[in-house]
Amino acid sequence: MATEVKTTCPYCGVGCGVVATVGDDGGIGVKGDPDHPANFGRLCSKGAALGETLDLDGRLLYPEIGGQAAEWDEALDLVADRFSQAIAEHGPDSVAFYVSGQLLTEDYYVANKLMKGFIGSGNIDTNSRLCMSSSVAGHRRAFGSDTVPGCYEDLELADLVVLTGSNLAWCHPVLYQRLVAAKAARPQMQVVVIDPRRTMTADIADMHLAIRPDGDVALFNGLFAHLASSPAFDQGYISPHTSGFAEAFAAASAFDQATLARLTGLAEQELAAFFQLFESSEKVVTCYSQGVNQSVSGTDKVNAIINCHLATGRIGRPGMGPFSLTGQPNAMGGREVGGLANMLAAHMDIEKAGDRDQVRRFWGAPAIAARPGLKAVDMFRAVADGRIKAIWIMATNPVVSMPDADAIEAALRACPFVVVSDVIRQTDTTRHAHVLLPSLGWGEKDGTVTNSERRISRQRSFLTAPGEARADWWQLAEVGSLMGFAGAFAYASASEIFAEHAGLSGFENDGRRDFDVGAYAEIDGAGYDALMPFQWPQPRGKASTVTRFFADGGFYHPDGRARFIATTSQIAKRVSDAFPFTLNTGRVRDHWHTMTRTGKSARLSAHIGEPFVEIHPRDAMELDLSPADLVVLESPFGAAVVRALITDRQARGNLFVPMHWNDQFAAKARIDALVPPITDPVSGQPASKNVAVSARRFAAS
Numbered sequence: 047m048a049t050e051v052k053t054t055c056p057y058c059g060v061g062c063g064v065v066a067t068v069g070d071d072g073g074i075g076v077k078g079d080p081d082h083p084a085n086f087g088r089l090c091s092k093g094a095a096l097g098e099t100l101d102l103d104g105r106l107l108y109p110e111i112g113g114q115a116a117e118w119d120e121a122l123d124l125v126a127d128r129f130s131q132a133i134a135e136h137g138p139d140s141v142a143f144y145v146s147g148q149l150l151t152e153d154y155y156v157a158n159k160l161m162k163g164f165i166g167s168g169n170i171d172t173n174s175r176l177c178m179s180s181s182v183a184g185h186r187r188a189f190g191s192d193t194v195p196g197c198y199e200d201l202e203l204a205d206l207v208v209l210t211g212s213n214l215a216w217c218h219p220v221l222y223q224r225l226v227a228a229k230a231a232r233p234q235m236q237v238v239v240i241d242p243r244r245t246m247t248a249d250i251a252d253m254h255l256a257i258r259p260d261g262d263v264a265l266f267n268g269l270f271a272h273l274a275s276s277p278a279f280d281q282g283y284i285s286p287h288t289s290g291f292a293e294a295f296a297a298a299s300a301f302d303q304a305t306l307a308r309l310t311g312l313a314e315q316e317l318a319a320f321f322q323l324f325e326s327s328e329k330v331v332t333c334y335s336q337g338v339n340q341s342v343s344g345t346d347k348v349n350a351i352i353n354c355h356l357a358t359g360r361i362g363r364p365g366m367g368p369f370s371l372t373g374q375p376n377a378m379g380g381r382e383v384g385g386l387a388n389m390l391a392a393h394m395d396i397e398k399a400g401d402r403d404q405v406r407r408f409w410g411a412p413a414i415a416a417r418p419g420l421k422a423v424d425m426f427r428a429v430a431d432g433r434i435k436a437i438w439i440m441a442t443n444p445v446v447s448m449p450d451a452d453a454i455e456a457a458l459r460a461c462p463f464v465v466v467s468d469v470i471r472q473t474d475t476t477r478h479a480h481v482l483l484p485s486l487g488w489g490e491k492d493g494t495v496t497n498s499e500r501r502i503s504r505q506r507s508f509l510t511a512p513g514e515a516r517a518d519w520w521q522l523a524e525v526g527s528l529m530g531f532a533g534a535f536a537y538a539s540a541s542e543i544f545a546e547h548a549g550l551s552g553f554e555n556d557g558r559r560d561f562d563v564g565a566y567a568e569i570d571g572a573g574y575d576a577l578m579p580f581q582w583p584q585p586r587g588k589a590s591t592v593t594r595f596f597a598d599g600g601f602y603h604p605d606g607r608a609r610f611i612a613t614t615s616q617i618a619k620r621v622s623d624a625f626p627f628t629l630n631t632g633r634v635r636d637h638w639h640t641m642t643r644t645g646k647s648a649r650l651s652a653h654i655g656e657p658f659v660e661i662h663p664r665d666a667m668e669l670d671l672s673p674a675d676l677v678v679l680e681s682p683f684g685a686a687v688v689r690a691l692i693t694d695r696q697a698r699g700n701l702f703v704p705m706h707w708n709d710q711f712a713a714k715a716r717i718d719a720l721v722p723p724i725t726d727p728v729s730g731q732p733a734s735k736n737v738a739v740s741a742r743r744f745a746a747s
């Protein structure tokens with residue numbers, strides 16, 4: 047009789063509950079958990095195929111040093127020695143951790159504690175920097191904390207759902223299914239999709255605005271200015287609960303309609319129709335994802351959206367609010383424990399002496415990082431120029447996923463000491479490791495993840511760990527102990543780490559964060575095993591069913607008010623005669639990240655089998671391209687070769703290429719090799735959209 051285990055999908059930020067079974071014959075079954083509040087039994091194609099990706103083919107099963115199998119003791123001693131040596135000779139900022147939204151919260155917590163509290167450097171950053179750091183920065187500017195106001199149910203309750211920079215149908219499929227069902231039940235619900243490309247999501251849209259890449263600030267500034275002179279303007283909310291309106295309004299009012307039309311690439315009639323729809327819909331949710339975040343103006347885009355919700359008081363109440371959708375399964379959990387270089391743990395601020403002191407005392411840490419560390423792009427620059435002597439990469443594949451990916455590969459090749467913890471033995475990144483450490487995969491590891499609506503769910507183990515694979519938190523704790531910090535890293539289980547994380551959230555909490563976490567600080571192993579999905583953080587004294595923030599008009603800035611942020615539309619001209627096309631990168635429905643797991647499923651690969659470039663028929667004609675021709679794409683940073691997919695879903699002059707494929711699946715397929723290492727100045731998030739490239743038909747030499 048197969049035993050059912052309730053766990054959580056390891057792919058996107060929707061965070062669906064999964065019921066997994068292991069049959070007597072070892073066969074693995076998965077189905078959606080009907081009781082999980084994220085998905086109520088649904089799964090998308092990737093989640094449904096989880097059982098097809100768990101074989102041991104290609105698994106990293108034993109520690110390796112220099113490509114040779116090694117004992118754990120040997121490998122851990124070497125890691126601790128080389129990190130200690132670099133710190134002794136060059137200081138704590140000569141080492142770095144580059145981690146991942148694939149890690150569980152407990153892994154993230156221990157990594158952050160070791161680097162920021164005991165090594166004493168802020169040099170821990172994450173691939174979530176590539177995903178949602180502009181949203182984090184925008185939240186902190188507007189709300190005084192990185193707090194997502196709403197929840198998934200708001201999409202079902204709204205009269206208008208605006209999806210901007212979000213291909214929800216392919217990137218958050220179960221949330222899309224919930225939206226489709228809600229729209230079918232309430233046909234009066236309107237959906238607006240704002241995207242340069244007519245994606246599958248646009249198929250349910252009542253209005254598709256094919257915005258010019260990076261035209262978002264101009265669009266939402268125009269909307270803000272429109273709302274300010276409309277009946278939707280809520281002075282009764284603005285006066286007591288916000289500050290900064292005048293400056294933000296002045297910036298938003300800078301352009302007339304003709305200029306807005308030019309900056310957004312939209313007709314004046316389209317702008318007017320959208321503004322009118324937003325104005326007249328009391329219940330509006332504006333969802334945004336990588337099309338907003340992955341930009342040199344990503345943080346301004348986020349704040350331009352939030353400004354519109356503050357101006358109308360449409361925030362934190364059922365069916366309304368700005369809503370950032372995280373890409374990864376635990377991007378949100380990483381934010382909670384300070385997994386970004388510019389954050390501390392428990393939503394505290396590394397740049398505030400009082401916060402640093404609280405964390406230092408709670409941890410009993412000898413030192414605490416006194417300033418933010420290097421964000422992802424700067425971190426790998428420091429690897430390249432020799433400032434970083436030792437780097438530990440966990441659960442991510444930066445040689446494929448980072449911008450200017452060829453430079454990342456060169457940096458790792460030149461780095462004196464590279465440690466990689468992974469489940470896969472051969473990735474584009476592991477081949478540059480001096481030490482490889484085998485990690486637990488999905489179904490083997492135990493811990494928690496937090497989804498886009500701040501809901502914490504358990505990932506539970508139901509498979510025996512293969513070979514000598516061990517949890518990432520265990521690897522970090524062992525190295526921390528070997529580096530001389532044994533007492534602080536004597537964890538026996540993930541539940542102990544979770545309890546400590548909860549305890550830190552409540553430690554000497556003076557009410558600024560207003561979270562009641564006492565129940566979880568006392569949690570024991572049995573309680574942790576039984577933990578049901580719940581939303582976090584919880585307002586003090588409220589039941590766990592409370593799912594929204596800011597309805598009462600209270601925010602986390604010292605004055606208790608939200609801030610309007612003045613945002614300016616700066617659309618850099620990137621294309622040139624040499625690089626005349628605008629490339630946007632993104633995802634396909636059935637693959638995840640760099641395909642190290644979904645690439646194992648024939649069923650998933652059958653959806654789209656090869657990397658491709660979407661190109662408009664007129665552009666294809668001018669390049670003499672026929673369907674499925676090979677196309678060479680080049681930027682000043684690199685090149686890729688992909689198949690032509692000729693479609694009028696793509697606007698003229700724009701190209702779209704998915705980011706998944708890498709050189710293990712197809713030669714010259716790493717599209718991030720073309721992406722420049724330029725970032726948003728506030729968030730440090732790379733601009734993986736709006737990349738200037740050339741395109742030509744591949745001619746075999």
Ligand code: SF4
Binds near residue numbers: 056058059091093094
């Ligand atoms: Fe997994 Fe996301 Fe699909 Fe849900 S929607 S099953 S979390 S990939």
